[in-house]
Amino acid sequence: MKGNALTRSIQLGVKSLLLHKLRSLLTSLGVLFGVSSVIAMLAIGEGASQAAQEQIKQLGSQNVILRSVKPPDNPSSDQESRVLSYGLTHDDYSRVVETFPWVRNAVALRQLQQEVRYQDRQARPRVLATEAGYQTTTGRLLYEGRFLTERDVDSIANVCVLGYEVARSLMPLESPIGKSVKVGAEYFRVVGTLLPRIPIGDDQPAAGAQVTGEVLIPISTGARWFGEMQVKLRAGSREMEEVQLHEIILQVDLPENVERTAAACREMLSRNHQEKDYEVVVPLELLARAEETKRIFNIVLGSIAGISLLVGGIGIMNVMLATVTERTREIGIRRALGAKQRHIVLQFLVETVVLSVGGGLAGIALGLAIPLGVEHFADMETLVEPTAPLLAFGISVSIGLLFGIYPAWRAAKMDPVEALRHE
8 A cells, every 4th residue: 555655646746747847847947957067067177187187297296396497587787788697507416416315317408499490391399408318207208219318418419309299390291200300500310209298387388489399309419509508689688598407307216205305405406596596396296286176176166066956956945835835725635535644745755856856867968968068169178077977966866855845844734624725
């Protein structure tokens, strides 16, 4: 008998909803948009966070990066030409290598402002003068050919490795291996190309650059042909910058020594530099911050979407209270025919659960479609975690039950005699 009563209550609830199709549809829209917004917002936030974390991981989770930072310009200087010397030095590099035993690899790097040409094509990528250990320390992958070697550095060879983007820009229809490209006024033989990577921070192309990516040459060759002085022409003045090293990348032996290395580098640099013309970047710290930001971001987005679901639940409750008033006489007739309070409660709870479940299922479908649209039209990475649809659907069902209890209880508590008198 209990099974029959439950089945009949479900049938009555569904039939009541079908009698007012438009009202039922509009009522479930609040839950639909709430569920879809939960899934879509979490997917977009997760995708953005994932992309940021991948960028940071490409820097190396066991790396510490020291960078030269140009001090702010002095507006009182009215010299037509001046030499600005700042940043990391070869002495800094030697101190790091000789002092810190937990540094497994250290790579020096200089950035040169030079144009790169091949036949009638030209580009202005980053030209990096570096050492043979750059590839191992940074984890860059070769596309073809080989990377720079110790022999190239020792012999001051005119060889270079092209980033994938530069190779495609200069030689789109042929392999660059063995070809000669002109870097500044000198010719370099291409010995390898690197796979592309996501641009990270300062890897963005400079103003006027035609292509992203980089060209890598031996650091000894860079010092021989381009020196340590770079001339920048400005309106009415000529500024010369002297930077021995733009970057030093340290690979630490163990993850637990990363923070110690960073702290030691900050202390060493502060003692040997009169002004703060450097910065210490710790990808491990950036990764921890990115994960914390992701957590906060998900909480904020989830709260906003949760409010949408709450509004949908209030809408369901409002409609069900109005429905109880409309169907007062029907409730009185059912009570007079022997229906108990639990039957009335069950009937109205069935209606609210059907509304919330229907809206939740449609919301899941819409919530999964929105990230696909964002990826297609906005070219932005999204990531739908398997728990997001389950979480959103569970919340929608819970809201249906929560906001349906009071209307159902109010309907069940009606006096049958008063309900029958209701017009």
